[in-house]
Amino acid sequence: xxxxxxxxxxxxxxxxxxxxxxxxxxxxxxxxxxxxxxxxxxxxxxxxxxxxxxxxxxxxxxxxxxxxxxxxxxxxxxxxxxxxxxxxxxxxxxxxxxxxxxxxxxxxxxxxxxxxxxxxxxxxxxxxxxxxxxxxxxxxxxxxxxxxxxxxxxxxxxxxxxxxxxxxxxxxxxxxxxxxxxxxxxxxxxxxxxxxxxxxxxxxxxxxxxxxxxxxxxxxxxxxxxxxxxxxxxxxxxxxxxxxxxxxxxxxxxxxxxxxxxxxxxxxxxxxxxxxxxxxxxxxxxxxxxxxxxxxxxxxxxxxxxxxxxxxxxxxxxxxxxxxxxxxxxxxxxxxxxxxxxxxxxxxxxxxxxxxxxxxxxxxxxxxxxxxxxxxxxxx
Amino acid sequence: xxxxxxxxxxxxxxxxxxxxxxxxxxxxxxxxxxxxxxxxxxxxxxxxxxxxxxxxxxxxxxxxxxxxxxxxxxxxxxxxxxxxxxxxxxxxxxxxxxxxxxxxxxxxxxxxxxxxxxxxxxxxxxxxxxxxxxxxxxxxxxxxxxxxxxxxxxxxxxxxxxxxxxxxxxxxxxxxxxxxxxxxxxxxxxxxxxxxxxxxxxxxxxxxxxxxxxxxxxxxxxxxxxxxxxxxxxxxxxxxxxxxxxxxxxxxxxxxxxxxxxxxxxxxxxxxxxxxxxxxxxxxxxxxxxxxxxxxxxxxxxxxxxxxxxxxxxxx
Numbered sequence: 001x002x003x004x005x006x007x008x009x010x011x012x013x014x015x016x017x018x019x020x021x022x023x024x025x026x027x028x029x030x031x032x033x034x035x036x037x038x039x040x041x042x043x044x045x046x047x048x049x050x051x052x053x054x055x056x057x058x059x060x061x062x063x064x065x066x067x068x069x070x071x072x073x074x075x076x077x078x079x080x081x082x083x084x085x086x087x088x089x090x091x092x093x094x095x096x097x098x099x100x101x102x103x104x105x106x107x108x109x110x111x112x113x114x115x116x117x118x119x120x121x122x123x124x125x126x127x128x129x130x131x132x133x134x135x136x137x138x139x140x141x142x143x144x145x146x147x148x149x150x151x152x153x154x155x156x157x158x159x160x161x162x163x164x165x166x167x168x169x170x171x172x173x174x175x176x177x178x179x180x181x182x183x184x185x186x187x188x189x190x191x192x193x194x195x196x197x198x199x200x201x202x203x204x205x206x207x208x209x210x211x212x213x214x215x216x217x218x219x220x221x222x223x224x225x226x227x228x229x230x231x232x233x234x235x236x237x238x239x240x241x242x243x244x245x246x247x248x249x250x251x252x253x254x255x256x257x258x259x260x261x262x263x264x265x266x267x268x269x270x271x272x273x274x275x276x277x278x279x280x281x282x283x284x285x286x287x288x289x290x291x292x293x294x295x296x297x298x299x300x301x302x303x304x305x306x307x308x309x310x311x312x313x314x315x316x317x318x319x320x321x322x323x324x325x326x327x328x329x330x331x332x333x334x335x336x337x338x339x340x341x342x343x344x345x346x347x348x349x350x351x352x353x354x355x356x357x358x359x360x361x362x363x364x365x366x367x368x369x370x371x372x373x374x375x376x377x378x379x380x
Numbered sequence: 381x382x383x384x385x386x387x388x389x390x391x392x393x394x395x396x397x398x399x400x401x402x403x404x405x406x407x408x409x410x411x412x413x414x415x416x417x418x419x420x421x422x423x424x425x426x427x428x429x430x431x432x433x434x435x436x437x438x439x440x441x442x443x444x445x446x447x448x449x450x451x452x453x454x455x456x457x458x459x460x461x462x463x464x465x466x467x468x469x470x471x472x473x474x475x476x477x478x479x480x481x482x483x484x485x486x487x488x489x490x491x492x493x494x495x496x497x498x499x500x501x502x503x504x505x506x507x508x509x510x511x512x513x514x515x516x517x518x519x520x521x522x523x524x525x526x527x528x529x530x531x532x533x534x535x536x537x538x539x540x541x542x543x544x545x546x547x548x549x550x551x552x553x554x555x556x557x558x559x560x561x562x563x564x565x566x567x568x569x570x571x572x573x574x575x576x577x578x579x580x581x582x583x584x585x586x587x588x589x590x591x592x593x594x595x596x597x598x599x600x601x602x603x604x605x606x607x608x609x610x611x612x613x614x615x616x617x618x619x620x621x622x623x624x625x626x627x628x629x630x631x632x633x634x635x636x637x638x639x640x641x642x643x644x645x646x647x648x649x650x651x652x653x654x655x656x657x658x659x660x661x662x663x664x665x666x667x668x669x670x671x672x673x674x675x676x677x678x679x680x681x682x683x684x685x686x687x688x689x690x691x692x693x694x695x696x
Contacts, residue, residue, distance in 0.1 A: 221395035223672035319654040358521040
């Protein structure tokens with residue numbers, strides 16, 4: 001039917017269908033889109049890719065994650081097996097050793113010259129300095145430390161060994177794995193709690209909101225440092241306790257953010273329409289309103305990961321880290337700190353790794369924040 | 381404003397009370413946490429426990445704990461680190477090095493941050509800005525203990541300019557200060573970068589405002605306009621990032637003090653946790669909480685002073 005006959009004047013209402021004719025084009029339609037439609041996330045990824053620093057940061061993070069998964073299995077050493085004969089070995093890397101870097105040598109100072117003959121065969125490379133101290137001939141001597149302590153030929157510790165003779169490379173990447181896992185679980189727990197809490201407060205409003213917000217406010221007043229330390233003391237050291245301690249007040253920021261988003265969107269017409277159609281509260285919260293908050297929540301999650309890694313290292317530094325003998329980046333750093341001046345390499349590798357991780361996560365999170373910012377949509 | 385202030389004060393007191401209660405119950409709920417010294421005879425131990433009210437029920441102990449703190453500043457006695465010494469006195473003896481360290485690192489950080497932030501904003505998207513922004517990311521991301529370690533290795537071992545550790549027996553202030561230089565620098569990097577980042581953002585926003593255009597039309601050069609007009613306007617939001625830094629002088633950095641063996645509050649807290657001197661730990665945690673709560677209080681009030689809209693609010 002082309003026309004609604006009821007709207008026509010009386011006298012022509014009964015005219016047959018054939019008397020009517022379409023004026024103009026038969027098919028009234030818009031031109032189809034010639035280009036592909038770009039959704040919010042597609043646009044975000046597109047803009048993220050334009051940010052070179054973020055892309056580099058992303059690949060660095062990926063590389064660290066993959067190494068954390070693979071490397072501990074590749075080295076062939078156990079991360080916890082102690083070998084007191086091979087304590088504090090310097091780094092030795094096949095290939096690089098010929099260039100004079102990481103060749104497993106070390107300068108031993110203040111050795112009596114007479115004792116040189118007792119050194120293992122071929123371990124002495126060069127006598128750096130000769131001098132007399134209280135009438136005894138003394139030397140500083142550069143030795144191949146691997147031969148010196150009798151490590152079999154062909155055994156390499158890429159990052160050396162620690163004060164208990166454990167392979168540092170294995171421990172470092174296992175530690176990275178544990179640190180990343182702690183950060184991951186802590187952030188996931190914070191996000192889940194924060195989203196549910198903030199959604200309830202924001203959606204139901206009124207008295208519920210008042211009680212929930214005041215409770216969060218009181219918790220938020222507790223200083224982060226103090227709460228974390230207290231709960232670590234309560235739970236005892238260990239991976240699970242760190243995650244718990246980081247969760248006690250960590251979720252509040254997310255909750256606040258989600259609550260604000262709910263206040264913005266719950267009054268919109270589409271929500272009203274959905275409610276009129278009989279959609280339940282739960283579906284309204286999670287399917288209709290929550291997706292609006294997903295951008296800021298993702299950004300927040302990414303920003304809090306370096307914070308969690310830092311907190312873990314920090315706790316390890318003050319002696320509240322994970323249980324030995326398991327490593328984490330923080331544990332390795334704090335172990336290395338004790339022998340920093342004698343064996344700097346034990347600090348260098350974990351310090352470099354944690355710095356790379358922290359900088360990368362921060363850069364990536366910054367890029368993500370800009371990319372997910374709806375006000376910047378369409379800009380390059 | 382008075383009502384708002386009083387309400388914030390009340391909230392602060394409530395939080396303080398919660399922290400004291402949390403500390404008390406958490407520490408006491410740990411099994412045999414107070415005395416574990418096999419060298420002390422059981423009778424003496426019982427006497428000591430009686431003196432510290434440890435033989436009474438938990439609720440009574442809780443009452444004594446709160447009463448002691450509120451009426452007499454009595455946090456108990458140190459058990460392991462400084463046996464027999466009043467915890468309050470231990471803390472007082474530790475404040476000075478922390479405050480000297482934090483004060484000077486702040487004196488270094490604030491001007492550095494302001495200068496760097498201003499340069500970055502003026503040279504926006506040119507190489508000085510890019511360089512400063514890069515440094516800011518590094519200094520904000522890399523943990524201070526990594527910087528501490530790097531500085532310690534470079535300037536005490538490779539190039540021995542400064543002493544490795546804090547010189548507690550220094551005869552002159554100058555000598556003590558020399559041993560504090562590295563921790564001061566390590567502590568200043570983060571705050572300086574934070575200030576620079578905020579100031580750059582604020583300045584760039586202000587640079588596009590109309591009153592700055594007016595200043596330029598009056599004939600002021602770009603630098604003049606920025607320093608005299610834009611800069612002042614940006615200082616208000618920056619002040620709020622600085623308040624926590626200023627009140628933070630009273631606490632000590634836990635890690636940096638440990639690395640450089642500075643006998644301050646932070647180092648003491650770490651030691652007390654490691655050896656399990658619980659009265660001391662609780663008192664120090666309460667001290668740190670007080671600093672943090674006072675900071676939040678000041679920030680809230682200053683927001684209210686600067687922006688009247690917040691004062692009335694609180695309700696949604």
